[in-house]
Amino acid sequence: MASEFQLSILTPEQSVFEGPVEYVQVPGTEGYLGVLANHAALVTALAEGTLTLRKPGGAEEQVRVSGGFFEVSENRATVLADTVRVEVAR
């Protein structure tokens, strides 16, 4: 079983997602990057793009972000997005 970590996706107006995930991929300014549990501390700026997260159990969700920041520290990941739009699963 893959280990999990906490992810929160926040915008200035509201908190969009809060919960455990196995994996998250974010659109960094230097290209997409994926994060698993126990990742080293990291801070990066985000470009416009699609964020993909995998919940425990394997269900995936995609969220459109328009830029912002991404931080990982001590198995907590935080996305500070400017605006987000949850994509309908295909």
Add this chain to the structure above:
Amino acid sequence: MSSLRVLRRRIRSVQNTQQITKAMEMVAAAKLRRAQTRALAARPYAAKITEMLDHLAGAASEIDHPLFKAREVKNTALVLVTSDRGLCGAYNANLVRAAEHRLRKAVAGNGKGPGSIRLVLVGKKGRDYFRRRKYPVLAVYTPVPAEASLEFAKQLTQELIGRFVSGEVDRVELMFTRFISALRRRVVTETFLPVGAERAEGHPSPAGAIFEPDAESIFAELLPRYATAKLFASLADALASEHSARMIAMGSARKNAGELMDLLVLRRNRLRQAAITKELLDIVGGAEALK
């Protein structure tokens, strides 16, 4: 002694007042719930971006960003967030009083003219008060969006940053009402620009964090967003405070009207009773005389 007719008219008027205040109280309660949700929803982001800013300030070797640099303060802008509408108790009066106090203190403090602090007024009530008294006003924003709007916060932040960067003002303070609970709120003053002014020397970042592309450029991206988030959270707080103040003001107005009603109804009944008794006595007296 007031006549019965005058008394009846008075009762009707008080009754109307009671109905209106009751309706306003309920409307304010409903709006408060929405505004409160919005104000609270804004807090996680604001808290996190503050934490990130602290981390970065500690990590970036050389911070040379115009928004972060404190200058010698010659001109200050005081942003005062009031409401567009009245009937909300002492809500606006408290803000105006605090702002006037701040202005007076500045004049007494440095001996310079009152021009060294200028006002940026958000909301009609603040505008009306300070314009009438000929205070130096830099800008006015009204009407304020009825729901805390990120767009509005962005625009206001941009214009304030513009004034700060151009050197028109060396410091921007933000005065608004912090929402604590439906029953408690407080007028607070915070330094808005330069951004670092209220932050301590920056806490150490998570050990050996990786920055991409690098701490300085993330920092430059972060600063304007931090300012916007802070202003947005303040506006959301101010709106929630306004509705809670109005709810409480209208609630006590309704209660007062109720008490007055009780008193007036009692007086009316007594007067009516007295009139009836008098009439009866007349009839009985008249009948008695005919015997």
